Amino acid sequence: MRKPELHTRDSAVPYKSYVVGFILSVLTTLLAYFFVVNDLWPKETLVYIVMAIAVVQLIVQVVFFLHIGRGSRWKLMTFIFTILIVAIVVVGSIWIMDNLNYNMMDMTPQEQQQYMSEHEGI
Numbered sequence: 001m002r003k004p005e006l007h008t009r010d011s012a013v014p015y016k017s018y019v020v021g022f023i024l025s026v027l028t029t030l031l032a033y034f035f036v037v038n039d040l041w042p043k044e045t046l047v048y049i050v051m052a053i054a055v056v057q058l059i060v061q062v063v064f065f066l067h068i069g070r071g072s073r074w075k076l077m078t079f080i081f082t083i084l085i086v087a088i089v090v091v092g093s094i095w096i097m098d099n100l101n102y103n104m105m106d107m108t109p110q111e112q113q114q115y116m117s118e119h120e121g122i
Contacts, residue, residue, distance in 0.1 A: 021064025028057040 032053045035046060062068045068079050104112050 017064050017067075021060055024060045024064070025057060028053050028060065 032050050035041070035049055035053075040046075041049065062079070066075075066079070068075055104115075107115065
């Protein structure tokens with residue numbers, strides 16, 4: 001009687017992918033740092049440049065470290081679902097805080113405290 005064999009994935013660890021991803025991540029970080037420290041553009045433009053560099057770094061992280069886009073579609077679907085849930089939580093939190101700020105804007109801190117204590121438990 002033969003013993004059952006354990007089959008594992010026999011793929012080499014893609015060290016090259018990790019090294020390239022690490023180098024690109026460091027370069028994008030240093031590039032953003034260089035732009036901010038040397039004050040090459042106006043602050044309004046600099047915000048958009050740093051955000052664009054952040055998006056590039058996000059793509060580098062996703063492709064080279066999380067290996068999204070290679071192989072299974074389930075990884076991609078799980079990643080998209082995670083992004084969707086995080087976006088819902090962030091947008092919902094900002095919406096709630098903006099609504100609270102709008103409703104409490106004309107009150108002094110004492111009036112806010114009184115309002116909160118009167119409506120406690122709602």
